[in-house]
Amino acid sequence: xxxxxxxxxxxxxxxxxxxxxxxxxxxxxxxxxxxxxxxxxxxxxxxxxxxxxxxxxxxxxxxxxxxxxxxxxxxxxxxxxxxxxxxxxxxxxxxxxxxxxxxxxxxxxxxxxxxxxxxxxxxxxxxxxxxxxxxxxxxxxxxxxxxxxxxxxxxxxxxxxxxxxxxxxxxxxxxxxxxxxxxxxxxxxxxxxxxxxxxxxxxxxxxxxxxxxxxxxxxxxxxxxxxxxxxxxxxxxxxxxxxxxxxxxxxxxxxxxxxxxxxxxxxxxxxxxxxxxxxxxxxxxxxxxxxxxxxxxxxxxxxxxxxxxxxxxxxxxxxxxxxxxxxxxxxxxxxxxxxxxxxxxxxxxxxxxxxxxxxxxxxxxxxxxxxxxxxxxxxxxxx
Amino acid sequence: xxxxxxxxxxxxxxxxxxxxxxxxxxxxxxxxxxxxxxxxxxxxxxxxxxxxxxxxxxxxxxxxxxxxxxxxxxxxxxxxxxxxxxxxxxxxxxxxxxxxxxxxxxxxxxxxxxxxxxxxxxxxxxxxxxxxxxxxxxxxxxxxxxxxxxxxxxxxxxxxxxxxxxxxxxxxxxxxxxxxxxxxxxxxxxxxxxxxxxxxxxxxxxxxxxxxxxxxxxxxxxxxxxxxxxxxxxxxxxxxxxxxxxxxxxxxxxxxxxxxxxxxxxxxxxxxxxxxxxxxxxxxxxxxxxxxxxxxxxxxxxxxxxxxxxxxxxxxxxxxxxxxxxxxxxxxxxxxxxxxxxxxxxxxxxxxxxxxxxxxxxxxxxxxxxxxxxxxxxxxxxx
Numbered sequence: 001x002x003x004x005x006x007x008x009x010x011x012x013x014x015x016x017x018x019x020x021x022x023x024x025x026x027x028x029x030x031x032x033x034x035x036x037x038x039x040x041x042x043x044x045x046x047x048x049x050x051x052x053x054x055x056x057x058x059x060x061x062x063x064x065x066x067x068x069x070x071x072x073x074x075x076x077x078x079x080x081x082x083x084x085x086x087x088x089x090x091x092x093x094x095x096x097x098x099x100x101x102x103x104x105x106x107x108x109x110x111x112x113x114x115x116x117x118x119x120x121x122x123x124x125x126x127x128x129x130x131x132x133x134x135x136x137x138x139x140x141x142x143x144x145x146x147x148x149x150x151x152x153x154x155x156x157x158x159x160x161x162x163x164x165x166x167x168x169x170x171x172x173x174x175x176x177x178x179x180x181x182x183x184x185x186x187x188x189x190x191x192x193x194x195x196x197x198x199x200x201x202x203x204x205x206x207x208x209x210x211x212x213x214x215x216x217x218x219x220x221x222x223x224x225x226x227x228x229x230x231x232x233x234x235x236x237x238x239x240x241x242x243x244x245x246x247x248x249x250x251x252x253x254x255x256x257x258x259x260x261x262x263x264x265x266x267x268x269x270x271x272x273x274x275x276x277x278x279x280x281x282x283x284x285x286x287x288x289x290x291x292x293x294x295x296x297x298x299x300x301x302x303x304x305x306x307x308x309x310x311x312x313x314x315x316x317x318x319x320x321x322x323x324x325x326x327x328x329x330x331x332x333x334x335x336x337x338x339x340x341x342x343x344x345x346x347x348x349x350x351x352x353x354x355x356x357x358x359x360x361x362x363x364x365x366x367x368x369x370x371x372x373x374x375x376x377x378x379x380x381x382x383x
Numbered sequence: 384x385x386x387x388x389x390x391x392x393x394x395x396x397x398x399x400x401x402x403x404x405x406x407x408x409x410x411x412x413x414x415x416x417x418x419x420x421x422x423x424x425x426x427x428x429x430x431x432x433x434x435x436x437x438x439x440x441x442x443x444x445x446x447x448x449x450x451x452x453x454x455x456x457x458x459x460x461x462x463x464x465x466x467x468x469x470x471x472x473x474x475x476x477x478x479x480x481x482x483x484x485x486x487x488x489x490x491x492x493x494x495x496x497x498x499x500x501x502x503x504x505x506x507x508x509x510x511x512x513x514x515x516x517x518x519x520x521x522x523x524x525x526x527x528x529x530x531x532x533x534x535x536x537x538x539x540x541x542x543x544x545x546x547x548x549x550x551x552x553x554x555x556x557x558x559x560x561x562x563x564x565x566x567x568x569x570x571x572x573x574x575x576x577x578x579x580x581x582x583x584x585x586x587x588x589x590x591x592x593x594x595x596x597x598x599x600x601x602x603x604x605x606x607x608x609x610x611x612x613x614x615x616x617x618x619x620x621x622x623x624x625x626x627x628x629x630x631x632x633x634x635x636x637x638x639x640x641x642x643x644x645x646x647x648x649x650x651x652x653x654x655x656x657x658x659x660x661x662x663x664x665x666x667x668x669x670x671x672x673x674x675x676x677x678x679x680x681x682x683x684x685x686x687x688x689x690x691x692x693x694x695x696x697x698x699x700x701x702x703x704x705x706x707x708x709x710x711x712x713x714x715x716x717x718x719x720x721x722x723x724x725x726x727x728x729x730x731x732x733x734x735x736x737x738x739x740x741x742x743x744x745x746x747x748x749x750x751x752x753x754x755x756x757x758x759x760x761x762x763x764x765x766x
Contacts, residue, residue, distance in 0.1 A: 122636055186620040186643035190612045193644045194605060196637055197651075201601035203586055218584035222577060226609060229573045234704065237569040243674065253505055254579055254664050258671070260569035261576045268580075281637050288641070291626065318701070321617065 006074060006082040007041040007089055010066035012105055014038070017138040029125035032114065036139050037062045037105025038097035041081060042089035044143060050372070051145045052087055053136060054096040055153030055160035058227075058283055059275055061104035064096040079357045086357075086364040091372070092149065099160075100135040101127040101283050103276035110211065110276045121208035127282055129156070129290045133163040137171065149372060152176035152364070154353035155320065156283070159290050162328065166292045169304040174371040176364065178312040179353040181324035182301070182331065183291040188319065191230050192284040195223030199277045208278050220277045221268030228267050233316040233349030298327070299334035310340045310367045312360065314352035340367065389457060389465040390424040390472055393449035395488055397421070400521040412508035415497065419522050420445045420488025421480035424464060425472035427526060433755070434528045435470055436519060437479040438536030438543035441610075441666055442658055444487035447479040462740045469740075469747040474755070475532065480522055482515040482543075484666050486659035489518075493594065493659045504591035510665055512539070512673045516546040520554065532755060535559035535747070537736035538703065539666070542673050545711065549675045552687040557754040559747065561695040562736040564707035565684070565714065566674040571702065574613055575667040578606030582660045591661050603660045604651030611650050616699040616732030681710070682717035693723040693750045695743065697735035723750065 014037050017023065022030035039062045044051055054064050054077065065081035067074050075096075080086045087094050098106040101124075109124035116123070140148060151164045151172055158180025164172050181188070202219025204210055232240075241260040256262045293301040309332045313325035322343050332339040344359050346352040353360070397420050400406065405413035422445045427434055437447050437460065448464035450457050458479075463469045470477050481489040484507075492507035499506070523531060534547045534555055541563025547555050564571070585602025587593055615623075624643040639645045676684040692715050696708035705726050715722040727742050729735040736743070 126636065183626065185617060186624040186626065186641065187612065187615075187617045189626075189641050190608075190620065190643050190647055193639065193641075193647060194608045194612065197601075197608060197648075198581055198584075198605050200637065201581075201585065201605055218580075222581050222584055222605070225573075225577045225580060229570065229577065232570075234568060234570045234701075237573065241569040243566065243569065243572075253509065254583065254668065256576065258569065258572050258576075260573050264573055264576060265580075285637060318617075 005084065006078055007066035009069055010039055010041065010063070010075070011068070012037050012039055012062050014105060015139055015142055017135075017142070019138070023135065023138075025125055025131050026128040027126050031107060031125065034100060034107045034135055034138070035105070035111070036097045036100070036107075036135060038095060038139060039063055039065070039075075041065055041094045042092050044093040044145070048143070048145050049147070049149060050091060051093045051095060051140070051143065051148050052368075053140070053148050053151045053164075054081070054087070054094060055136075055151060055157035056096065056099065057153070057155035057157050058287065059271070060157070061102065062096050062098040062106075063104075065094070077354065080361065080364070086361040087152070087368075088365070092368070095139065095143070097136055097139055099132040099283065101132065101279060101286060103279040108276065109208070109278035109282055119211040121211065121278060124278070124282065126285065128286050129159045129163045130167055130292070132286070133160050133167055136160070136164075137168055140171070146171065148172050150174040150176055150368060152178070154178035155180055155350065156287050159287065162292060163290075165302055165305050165307060169302070169306070172307050174308040174310070174367070176310045176312065176367065177325075177328055178360075179314060179317055179320045179325070179350055180328070181320055182293055182327050184288050185324075189288045191226060191319070192288050194226050196281050196284060198222035198226070199280060205277060208281075210277070215272060216277045217269075217272040220272050220275065220280060221265075223280060224271040225264040225268045228264055230319040231350045233318060233347055235316060235347040236349050236351070239347065293331070298331045301331045302335045302337060305335060305337060308338045308367075308371055310342065310363065312353070312363065313341075313343045314346045314348065314350075314356065315343060316347050317350045317352060319350040388467065389461055390449035392452055393422055393424065393446070393458070394451070395420050395422055395445050397488060398522055398525055400518075400525070402521070406518065406521075408508055408514050409511040410509050414490060414508065417483060417490045417518055417521070418488070418494070419480045419483070419490075419518060421478060421522060422446055422448070422458075424448055424477045425475050427476040427528070431526070431528045432530070433474060433532055434476045434478060434523070434526065435532050435751075436523070436534045436547075437464070437470070437477060438519075438534060438540035439479065439482065440536070440538035440540050441670065442654070443540070444485065445479050445481040445489075446487075448477070460737065463744065463747070469744040470535070470751070471748070475751070478522065478526070480519055482666070483518040484510040484515065484662060484669060486662040491659070492591070492661035492665055502594040504594065504661060507661070507665065509668065511669050512542045512546045513550055513675070515669070516543050516550055519543075519547075520551055523554070529554065531555050533557040533559055533751065535561070537561035538563055538733065539670050542670065545675060546673075548685055548688050548690060552685070552689070555690050557691040557693070557750070559693045559695065559750065560708075560711055561743075562697060562700055562703045562708075562733055563711070564703055565676055565710050567671050568707075572671045574609060574702075575671050577609050579664055579667060581605035581609070582663060588660060591664075593660070598655060599660045600652075600655040603655050603658065603663060604648075606663060607654040608647040608651045611647055613702040614733045616701060616730055618699060618730040619732050619734070622730065676714070681714045684714045685718045685720060688718060688720060691721045691750075691754055693725065693746065695736070695746065696724075696726050697729045697731065697733075697739065698726060699730050700733045700735060702733040
């Protein structure tokens with residue numbers, strides 16, 4: 001049972017960091033300053049030991065819970081965050097920030113390049129998942145937090161969780177990577193590449209210089225449509241749409257006739273209103289290039305880590321199949337980390353991490369309670 | 384072991400049919416005349432009982448075996464056809480034709496509309512898989528063949544096999560549907576719709592009126608890239624590409640850096656040279672709309688059929704999963720048809736029907752021998 005009460009009305013905040021020497025990226029390039037959009041819920045305790053960072057997926061943002069004033073829809077993981085919920089705001093202080101490279105208030109390709117006074121567009125440097133996480137570490141410093149109680153996120157959010165373990169092993173007491181992988185398979189790269197090609201094939205893209213002009217809307221829409229197929233499962237699509245045809249229009253030649261087509265169009269077109277095409281390029285590239293183990297043996301990946309780990313995967317997720325989650329578990333076990341692995345039965349495909357609230361609530365509550373109380377993590381599911 | 388000797392140099396032929404009253408399509412529209420491009424191999428026996436029709440997939444053509452003069456690559460299923468091969472040209476007369484709606488010599492949207500003297504483009508009527516098959520029946524008439532020994536094909540070719548059973552049950556002694564389905568799932572429709580949208584988003588598409596102008600090359604290329612991902616499996620992509628980066632170029636921002644990206648680009652760009660974008664729209668729509676059972680009970684689908692059936696599926700084919708092949712088997716069994724079902728172990732995904740030659744050769748040889756000799760089909764694999 002998900003608690004009825006959420007965090008209520010919330011507002012996105014912004015913090016700008018100007019480290020001496022600039023913010024150095026993994027590529028060696030630097031940004032003189034970086035801004036992160038973020039939201040927080042609950043209260044940081046006096047010892048500053050109850051802070052949890054939630055990391056978002058490709059198209060997510062800082063607004064993970066509650067309602068913006070006047071909004072009809074809550075944040076993207078609202079049911080997981082609030083009083084009595086999985087991430088209980090009566091116990092924990094929850095932080096979520098829009099990633100570096102994003103388009104929801106954090107520094108990204110649509111931000112103004114201080115050197116030109118115009119949006120960066122493709123002048124924006126290539127960013128990595130590690131850079132996203134290093135930027136979040138500045139935000140954690142800003143709050144005076146030494147160690148996070150946990151970092152939790154799904155999909156690209158899960159990659160950030162892994163990057164936290166790798167880049168900041170001494171600043172994280174536990175980690176919950178969900179529906180994610182240590183690195184992308186060629187199939188995952190291929191789907192992203194199709195999305196990028198669809199965007200760059202749009203003549204309105206103009207090598208990224210479309211700000212203030214018509215947007216590469218059709219290209220971005222096609223990219224999102226491809227994405228949506230991979231987020232669902234064969235079963236969930238069949239359950240949701242079957243072969244039902246849309247009633248509201250006379251099917252003309254090659255106009256969407258099936259409900260599934262209408263659904264994809266709707267979500268493709270909507271995405272254009274809320275997402276920047278260049279951000280899509282930068283962020284998908286960061287995901288594809290994520291490979292913290294690289295040529296090293298898997299057992300060396302989590303050197304120096306002492307965090308407790310809970311890895312969650314979903315059976316019908318074919319975009320991030322369970323074998324990839326099991327590889328994370330293997331990397332943890334090879335360092336003797338306390339690790340729980342849960343493979344949740346769901347037909348929702350990759351979207352399951354956003355939809356299977358009840359079981360995740362149960363898993364996260366037990367896990368956090370034990371971490372927060374300093375108890376050993378008992379594996380609820382056997383391994 | 385595949386026989387070394389193929390059918391040698393071959394040439395595509397053309398036959399034009401002008402039925403009295405025109406060729407009436409499933410939609411009710413008509414074409415005054417239809418042309419089919421076709422190839423044949425082997426010899427039709429005097430009794431005309433040894434004719435086999437091979438049906439092709441979405442991007443296939445009539446050139447299924449042998450070499451066109453000067454060509455380096457043989458037909459698309461060459462290893463399956465020739466003396467001593469699965470479809471043994473020393474015993475059988477093999478016919479393959481380009482489908483109606485295609486762009487390889489048969490009447491399609493790029494053909495000249497006799498009423499305007501210009502290519503049809505979107506003036507071309509909507510065609511169905513049933514129409515493709517009815518057109519092939521005219522070709523069979525043309526050879527004076529009463530009954531085909533078998534019709535065999537994979538993917539959309541398999542749908543044509545099913546359409547033969549449904550539309551012409553008395554003209555077919557056996558059937559081999561491979562890697563196919565009785566109808567598309569919403570996931571399959573969704574992938575096709577993304578391809579169509581990519582084409583129609585290309586400003587060069589111009590509502591289909593691009594003949595004699597620059598082609599909608601980038602859109603068609605993206606469509607083909609999506610297709611290619613679905614034709615392979617996660618495993619086969621990992622085996623073929625891993626995360627290897629291309630050596631031959633300095634990766635610039637968002638240029639293909641991984642081998643898998645280069646592969647998709649290469650095949651996308653190549654496809655544009657050999658395929659018509661409007662044909663892609665018409666044919667994918669025909670596939671998506673294919674649903675011969677419709678609202679009828681499955682057991683009624685093959686009413687009047689007495690053919691022997693061999694259904695083949697491949698374990699790693701996630702585009703046409705084995706459960707869809709098993710549905711064909713169920714429809715056959717519900718009519719008491721002699722039916723063999725083989726689920727071949729392969730990591731090649733949907734492409735397996737083009738690549739797993741050895742096992743298919745074995746299966747097809749045994750099946751055809753028994754059908755041709757009039758013996759009962761013994762199920763080699765148990766069911």
